[in-house]
Amino acid sequence: MGTVPSALKQCLSHQHLLREPLWIGEPPAAAHAAQEPQASGLPEYIKIVEVGPRDGLQNEKVIVPTDIKIELINRLSKTGLPVVEVTSFVSSKWVPQMADHKEVMRGIERHPGVQYPVLTPNLQGFHSAIAAGATEVSVFGAASESFSKMNINCSIEESIEKFEEVAKSARNMNIPVRGYVSCALGCPYEGNITPAKVAEVSKHLYSMGCYEISLGDTIGVGTPGSMKKMLEAVMKEIPLSALAVHCHDTYGQALANILTAIQMGVSVVDSSVSGLGGCPYAKGATGNVATEDVIYMLNGLGINTLDHIFHLL
Amino acid sequence: MAAARRLFPRWAGSLRPVSAAAATGTGTYPKRVKVVEVGPRDGLQNEKNVVPTPVKISLINMLSETGLQVIEATSFVSPKWVPQMADHTEVMQGINKVPGISYPVLTPNLKGFQAAVAAGAKEVSIFGAASELFTKKNINCSIEESLERFSEVMAAARAASIPVRGYVSCVLGCPYEGKISAAKVAEVSKKMYSMGCYEISLGDTIGVGTPGSMKEMLTMVMKEVPVGALAVHCHDTYGQALANILVALQMGVSVVDASVAGLGGCPYAQGASGNVATEDLVYMLNGLGIHTGVDLQKLMDTGTFICNALNRRTNSKVSQASCRL
Numbered sequence: 001m002g003t004v005p006s007a008l009k010q011c012l013s014h015q016h017l018l019r020e021p022l023w024i025g026e027p028p029a030a031a032h033a034a035q036e037p038q039a040s041g042l043p044e045y046i047k048i049v050e051v052g053p054r055d056g057l058q059n060e061k062v063i064v065p066t067d068i069k070i071e072l073i074n075r076l077s078k079t080g081l082p083v084v085e086v087t088s089f090v091s092s093k094w095v096p097q098m099a100d101h102k103e104v105m106r107g108i109e110r111h112p113g114v115q116y117p118v119l120t121p122n123l124q125g126f127h128s129a130i131a132a133g134a135t136e137v138s139v140f141g142a143a144s145e146s147f148s149k150m151n152i153n154c155s156i157e158e159s160i161e162k163f164e165e166v167a168k169s170a171r172n173m174n175i176p177v178r179g180y181v182s183c184a185l186g187c188p189y190e191g192n193i194t195p196a197k198v199a200e201v202s203k204h205l206y207s208m209g210c211y212e213i214s215l216g217d218t219i220g221v222g223t224p225g226s227m228k229k230m231l232e233a234v235m236k237e238i239p240l241s242a243l244a245v246h247c248h249d250t251y252g253q254a255l256a257n258i259l260t261a262i263q264m265g266v267s268v269v270d271s272s273v274s275g276l277g278g279c280p281y282a283k284g285a286t287g288n289v290a291t292e293d294v295i296y297m298l299n300g301l302g303i304n305t306l307d308h309i310f311h312l313l
Numbered sequence: 314m315a316a317a318r319r320l321f322p323r324w325a326g327s328l329r330p331v332s333a334a335a336a337t338g339t340g341t342y343p344k345r346v347k348v349v350e351v352g353p354r355d356g357l358q359n360e361k362n363v364v365p366t367p368v369k370i371s372l373i374n375m376l377s378e379t380g381l382q383v384i385e386a387t388s389f390v391s392p393k394w395v396p397q398m399a400d401h402t403e404v405m406q407g408i409n410k411v412p413g414i415s416y417p418v419l420t421p422n423l424k425g426f427q428a429a430v431a432a433g434a435k436e437v438s439i440f441g442a443a444s445e446l447f448t449k450k451n452i453n454c455s456i457e458e459s460l461e462r463f464s465e466v467m468a469a470a471r472a473a474s475i476p477v478r479g480y481v482s483c484v485l486g487c488p489y490e491g492k493i494s495a496a497k498v499a500e501v502s503k504k505m506y507s508m509g510c511y512e513i514s515l516g517d518t519i520g521v522g523t524p525g526s527m528k529e530m531l532t533m534v535m536k537e538v539p540v541g542a543l544a545v546h547c548h549d550t551y552g553q554a555l556a557n558i559l560v561a562l563q564m565g566v567s568v569v570d571a572s573v574a575g576l577g578g579c580p581y582a583q584g585a586s587g588n589v590a591t592e593d594l595v596y597m598l599n600g601l602g603i604h605t606g607v608d609l610q611k612l613m614d615t616g617t618f619i620c621n622a623l624n625r626r627t628n629s630k631v632s633q634a635s636c637r638l
Contacts, residue, residue: 040528220634223600224559252593252630253600255556259524279634286630293552300523300553 043267045304047082049214049244050291053104054085054119056276058097059287066100070107076273077111080306081291085138086116089125105132117178121152123165130173137170138178138214139163141205143198144187147218151182160204167208179210180246184230185222185257195233203237212242214270217257219279220250220287224260231264244268247289250279254289255297262303269294343567345604347383349514349544350376350591352619353404354385354419356576358397359587360623366400368622370407375615376573377411380606381591385438386416389425405432417478421452423465430473437470438478438514439463441505443498444487447518451482460504467508479510480546484530485522485557495533503537512542514570517557519579520550520587524560531564544568547589549628550579554589555597562603569594574616575628590629592616 053073057064064072069087076084086108092099101118110116117136120126129137141159142148148156163179170177183190184198202213215234217227227245234243245261245268247254258269272288279287298305353373357364364372369387376384386408392399401418410416410433417436420426429437441459442448448456463479470477483490484498502513515534517527527545534543545561545568547554558569575590595607613632620627627633 220630223597225601250630250634251596252555252590253597255552256559256597259556259559286633290552296551297523297553297556301525 040301042262042301042303043265045267045306046262046298047244047268048291048294048305049083049085049246049268049270050076050081050273051085051246051270051288052076052273052276052291054088054098055246055270056272056274056288058088058095059277059280060097063097066103066107069100069104072273073104073108073116077109077114082113082306083115083117086118086134088119088121089129089132089134090119090121102128102132105129105134120166122162123169126166126169130175134175136176136178137166138180139166139205139210140180140182141201142182142187142218143193143201144183144190146189147183147187150189156201160201160208163205164208167210171209177210178212178214179205179208180214180216181205182216182218184215185217185226186219188219195230198230199233199237202234206238206242212244212268213238214244214246214268216246216270217248217254220248220253222247222257223251223253224256227257227260228264231261231266235264240265241267244270246270248279249275249286249289255293258289258294259297342562342601342603343565345567346562346598347544347568348381348591348594348598348605348607349383349385349568349570350381350573351385351546351570351588352376352573352576352591354388354398355570356572356574356588358388358395359577359580360397360625361578362623362625363397364622366403366407368619369400369404372573372615372619372622373404373408373416375611375618377409377414379611379615380608381612382413382606383415383417386418386434388419388421389429389432389434390419390421402428402432405429405434420466422462423469426466426469430475434475436476436478437466438480439466439505439510440480440482441501442482442487442518443493443501444483444490446489447483447487450489456501460501460508463505464508467510471509477510478512478514479505479508480514480516481505482516482518484515485517485526486519488519495530498530499533499537502534502543506538506542512544512568513538514544514546514568516546516570517548517554520548520553522547522557523553524556527557527560528564531561531566535564540565541567544570546570548579549575549586549589555593558589558594559597562601571595573612573629574620574632576619576623586628588628590616590627590631592629592631596631 087101087104088098089101115136117138118129118134120129120137148159167177181201183193187193205213243266245266247257271291271294273291275288275290277287295305387401387404388398389401415436417438418429418434420429420437448459481501483493487493506513543566545566547557571591571594572588573591575588577587579587592612595605595609598605616627616632
């Protein structure tokens with residue numbers, strides 16, 4: 001429960017559309033694009049960070065067998081997606097779904113040109129990840145003290161210290177680190193989160209060496225209004241090219257929020273194939289935005305993602 | 314532009330959009346948006362289960378309490394074609410008509426118009442399309458012929474001082490023809506506006522549009538019809554509705570159609586969603602600081618009511634989430 005299959009998948013169940021893919025068609029380079037993205041002020045290229053195998057599966061109730069996870073990642077590698085988040089080196093006590101992190105990391109095909117980051121909440125996880133062959137890691141901060149406490153049992157400041165250890169080791173080994181900031185547009189415990197706080201935490205992560213900061217609307221409560229305000233604050237501290245948005249679709253706002261972000265120049269978007277991953281804070285609600293729906297929108301805008309949507313399905 | 318005498322509903326004055334000048338990118342948005350609730354008609358029309366008349370009446374009455382100012386009540390079509398709307402007269406006569414709220418009804422032809430007026434309708438809508446094939450399959454005539462039929466309705470409406478809203482279907486794509494040119498949409502919209510429709514609702518009938526095609530289409534239509542007379546009617550079949558609506562708002566459109574609980578599937582794609590959910594739309598508009606006058610909680614309660622009556626799950630993500638924040 002918790003997953004709502006992507007709108008696209010439902011629509012394509014109809015035979016007539018499958019025979020003649022009128023609406024999926026070619027990626028923008030070949031298609032007659034509606035308009036030049038540059039003319040409309042939009043990025044020419046958007047990097048999609050596929051988080052289905054990690055963020056998606058992590059929030060699915062059913063434990064997925066290792067070989068299925070590997071198959072999923074291998075298929076995703078063939079779609080043209082440039083980044084596929086593989087797994088999470090957390091304690092299996094906390095996240096049983098990710099207990100097979102080593103096997104998954106070792107079992108997947110590594111396609112040239114595709115990055116396979118993994119989550120590493122602390123130094124121990126980092127070392128374990130490296131030993132298993134990881135070549136990129138991610139750390140997860142939050143813009144909310146309460147969320148940080150409830151999620152990883154420490155304050156934001158304490159979590160930053162832990163991440164600094166990871167970042168330092170990573171730097172020594174030339175391993176890139178991506179930083180996530182959760183609750184960027186609202187917190188299930190604290191409610192509203194100030195853009196200033198998001199900017200502050202983002203700045204910490206960026207300063208310690210994260211090459212990219214993914215701003216997460218963890219419970220999907222954001223709207224184009226709050227997205228804009230938050231990004232304006234963060235953009236004062238972090239260069240645009242280092243920013244990503246990670247929108248949840250819990251309130252149906254994800255694509256509108258992503259559109260707002262890309263209109264402001266953000267060119268990295270996280271999403272989850274098939275919209276995998278419900279919202280653990282709202283029973284029955286949806287979670288991650290579906291990669292298929294994001295790419296459909298970006299194709300329609302003439303924005304390149306180097307992807308062929310058929311393989312995604 | 315031909316100036317057919319255009320009848321505005323009495324309430325429209327207070328809602329004339331205080332829209333910003335040409336919006337840019339993320340720029341400005343209208344200060345107010347008029348939400349046109351199409352659930353009881355467009356929504357229910359596309360639901361499998363036929364809804365009893367008292368339930369329809371309760372639905373409309375509940376919607377009348379939410380702050381919505383336009384609620385499309387029913388359709389005066391032949392029950393042979395649309396069994397769900399067979400009780401149009403009873404519904405029209407049975408609902409509480411709250412002062413200040415408009416209850417437009419669909420009238421595909423003069424006969425329907427006359428029946429509607431006899432039943433107490435004070436505003437009607439006519440449905441055109443930007444696709445010849447769609448028009449042929451839907452109402453068995455060409456676009457030109459359909460507009461001729463409508464001109465009869467327009468004449469009668471004018472004589473009776475009844476405002477007419479025009480819909481243009483397939484503005485971003487057609488299930489039969491595929492791509493639809495923006496120029497064609499502009500042409501049909503212009504004709505309907507010239508005939509005297511006070512507002513043109515541009516419908517992405519199968520939800521295939523994206524912000525890209527929405528922008529292209531609106532740019533062309535806005536050359537022929539003033540933006541203050543335009544509305545968008547987006548379907549969420551491909552999950553693009555709110556993004557498309559956002560772009561329309563950025564371009565100055567300030568009237569948006571939506572359906573409570575996202576009622577109404579897509580008849581062209583089995584299992585797919587249809588109308589955008591009013592709750593999700595209002596949530597977004599609230600977040601943008603845009604005034605709608607709609608009480609979201611009451612709206613959600615109404616959605617719950619009709620979904621229970623239909624024994625189906627809501628299509629509104631906001632309702633599904635119902636986390637308080």
